[in-house]
Amino acid sequence: MKNLIVASTSTIYGGTYLDYLLETVSDLFAETDEIIFIPYARPGGISHDHYTEKTSEVFKKINKKVRGIHTFENPVEAIQHAKGVFTGGGNTFVLVSQLYSNRIMQPLREAIYKGLPYLGTSAGSNICGLTMQTTNDMPIVYPPSFKTLGAIPFNINPHYLDPIPGIKHMGETRETRIKEYHTQNSAPIIGLREGSWLEVKGDDITLRGIPSARVFEQDEDPYEIQTGTSLSHF
Amino acid sequence: MKNLIVASTSTIYGGTYLDYLLETVSDLFAETDEIIFIPYARPGGISHDHYTEKTSEVFKKINKKVRGIHTFENPVEAIQHAKGVFTGGGNTFVLVSQLYSNRIMQPLREAIYKGLPYLGTSAGSNICGLTMQTTNDMPIVYPPSFKTLGAIPFNINPHYLDPIPGIKHMGETRETRIKEYHTQNSAPIIGLREGSWLEVKGDDITLRGIPSARVFEQDEDPYEIQTGTSLSHF
Numbered sequence: 186m187k188n189l190i191v192a193s194t195s196t197i198y199g200g201t202y203l204d205y206l207l208e209t210v211s212d213l214f215a216e217t218d219e220i221i222f223i224p225y226a227r228p229g230g231i232s233h234d235h236y237t238e239k240t241s242e243v244f245k246k247i248n249k250k251v252r253g254i255h256t257f258e259n260p261v262e263a264i265q266h267a268k269g270v271f272t273g274g275g276n277t278f279v280l281v282s283q284l285y286s287n288r289i290m291q292p293l294r295e296a297i298y299k300g301l302p303y304l305g306t307s308a309g310s311n312i313c314g315l316t317m318q319t320t321n322d323m324p325i326v327y328p329p330s331f332k333t334l335g336a337i338p339f340n341i342n343p344h345y346l347d348p349i350p351g352i353k354h355m356g357e358t359r360e361t362r363i364k365e366y367h368t369q370n371s372a373p374i375i376g377l378r379e380g381s382w383l384e385v386k387g388d389d390i391t392l393r394g395i396p397s398a399r400v401f402e403q404d405e406d407p408y409e410i411q412t413g414t415s416l417s418h419f
Numbered sequence: 420m421k422n423l424i425v426a427s428t429s430t431i432y433g434g435t436y437l438d439y440l441l442e443t444v445s446d447l448f449a450e451t452d453e454i455i456f457i458p459y460a461r462p463g464g465i466s467h468d469h470y471t472e473k474t475s476e477v478f479k480k481i482n483k484k485v486r487g488i489h490t491f492e493n494p495v496e497a498i499q500h501a502k503g504v505f506t507g508g509g510n511t512f513v514l515v516s517q518l519y520s521n522r523i524m525q526p527l528r529e530a531i532y533k534g535l536p537y538l539g540t541s542a543g544s545n546i547c548g549l550t551m552q553t554t555n556d557m558p559i560v561y562p563p564s565f566k567t568l569g570a571i572p573f574n575i576n577p578h579y580l581d582p583i584p585g586i587k588h589m590g591e592t593r594e595t596r597i598k599e600y601h602t603q604n605s606a607p608i609i610g611l612r613e614g615s616w617l618e619v620k621g622d623d624i625t626l627r628g629i630p631s632a633r634v635f636e637q638d639e640d641p642y643e644i645q646t647g648t649s650l651s652h653f
Contacts, residue, residue, distance in 0.1 A: 198587040229595060230602030276599050278558075318558050321590060324512075325552055325600040327565050344590035349583065353432035355613055356555060356578040361463060365510050366559040368464030379589055 186387035188213065188302045189336060191313045192394075193343045193377035195274050195306035203243045203306075205380065209393070210271075211247040213302050217268030220244060222251045225283035226275025226308040240273060254289070264292045267301060274307025274343075277320040281312060282328040294334045303336070307343045310382075314340035315372050319363060337383065337390060338419050345376030345399060360399075360407065367403040373419055374401040381412065390416040420621035422447065422536045423570060425547045426628075427577045427611035429508050429540035437477045437540075439614065443627070444505075445481040447536050451502030454478060456485045459517035460509025460542040474507060488523070498526045501535060508541025508577075511554040515546060516562040528568045537570070541577045544616075548574035549606050553597060571617065571624060572653045574600075579610030579633060594633075594641065601637040607653055608635040615646065624650040 190206070190213050197205050214220060224236035231239075237253035244251045251271075257263035264270070270293070272280070284290040297303050305313050311320050312333040319342040348358045357365070363374050375383070381394035392398050397409045410416075424440070424447050431439050448454060458470035465473075471487035478485045485505075491497035498504070504527070506514070518524040531537050539547050545554050546567040553576040582592045591599070597608050609617070615628035626632050631643045644650075 194589050196589055198589060227602065228591075228599075230599055279599075279603065318560075320558065323553055323555075323596045323600055324558060324565055325603045331558055331561050344588065346588055346590065349586070352583070354578065354580055355428050355430055355432060356580065357462075362557045365462075365464055365513075366557055368461070369513065369559045 186300055187297060187336065187385050188300055188387075189297065189313065189385035190304045190382055191310040191337065191341065191377075191385065192304070192306045192382035193310065193345065194379040197380045202239065206306075206382070207243070207247060209382070210304055213304055214247075214249055214269040217302070218248060219250050219252065220269040220271055221254055221257075221263055221267045223254045223270065223272040223280075223284075223309070225254075226273060226277065226280035228273070228275035236273060236275075240271065254287075260287050260289050261292050264289050264296055267296060269302045269304075270296070271304040272306075272309030272312065274309055276325055277308040277311045277317050277322045278324050278326050278328055280308045281317050281331070281333060282326045284312070285329045290334065294336065297334060297336045310341050310343050310377070313337050316340060316370075318370065319366055319374050321359075337385060339373040339375060339416075341383075342374055342376045345378045360401075363401045363407075367401065371403045373403075375399075375416065376401065376407075383416065388417055390419070392416065420534055421531060421570065421619050422534055422621075423531065423547065423619035424538045424616055425544040425571065425575065425611075425619065426538070426540045426616035427544065427579065428613040431614045436473065440540075440616070441477070441481060443616070444538055447538055448481075448483055448503040451536070452482060453484050453486070454503040454505055455488055455497055455501045457488045457504065457506040457514075457518075457543070459488075460507060460511065460514035462507070462509035470507060470509075474505065488521075494521050494523050495526050498523050498530055501530060503536045503538075504530070505538040506540075506543030506546065508543055510559055511542040511545045511551050511556045512558050512560050512562055514542045515551050515565070515567060516560045518546070519563045524568065528570065531568060531570045544575050544577050544611070547571050550574060550604075552604065553600055553608050555593075571619060573607040573609060573650075575617075576608055576610045579612045594635075597635045597641075601635065605637045607637075609633075609650065610635065610641075617650065622651055624653070626650065
């Protein structure tokens, strides 16, 4: 049965990397002390080694060893034998391109469907949806497809951002962008604000964390859902 | 010789559609009173007809007739015979997909190189660069390529946005996103703030309008350029 934490962000304002999620992560990975980290999204362009090291330091606090997927000779086998996987944030286009070029998109999907405990933050959460088409990132590389893991039956907009009152900038708000998505596509979108996450246990999907989330369905007005709300009906 | 206006936005804060640019547009299209409008980017998902009508109303003020490219039986011939073209803003992924599916990316490039007066705003400016890879838009459709017109020898980030002081949102700033672009690509990026535009006359490229612009070159610190600055050295 599926077992995922799909978080809006790795870091909340005023906090440090993963601190607000650490207890949740400890529960998710309760049955293993070895986690494979997927550093492909490279936030700010940092190296795979550096990103893995940064993650490893935090995971030490909950007594977990972290090894980067990039250090395995055969990443497909690594995924197939993994006891826990964490995909960090960064650029979703870079992440998806690397998942395809290393041929681990499908094996990762299969492992998740077989019960692999999976943690995603930001770009690592985006890929849990049907497609990466509601990422906020710049298309700095051209991936072979926008299709992603489909571990949940809708798409995520991580770092969901409400319109900023009084702003004089004329660029589209996040809500406008998501509405544009729905002129071309039908999948529901969950706008996950920073500090919230989805808990996926088998077929149950529940909103957790502090802020409410915003749900966008095609041809419907968007609406808020509070923490504890089930999204299993999608 | 090339003759383009490449504007950050169609509308500045407190203004109406194209009002701040109208004199410039009138000069650009001085030698024709018939403009072909490319409405493919569909801001907010509005129809091609509706978008063309909205643009037509503004162009009446400068005595120009506007016809949407979508009303021509043969859009390639329409571009080849055009005396002036305006591509409006909206979603760059949708725009680029439509330019490819209607096979007018290459004819439009050729016409621009032969001297076709061209106005772009927002997404319509993004496509003047080498690629669309520094768009701010969501990837709501999958285009066959990110390559665009290459009418200028760098890329544009329209609606360039400075970091907002005091914001508690942890998503990447525009500058961070552009720096991530440069971990994967080498083309310079011009961050065009709303109210500024590039004037392209032959091989001369000059920043015009009120705000300064921000230039990002790979492995260099970003820097500001003032209106009137030439970018012809790129």
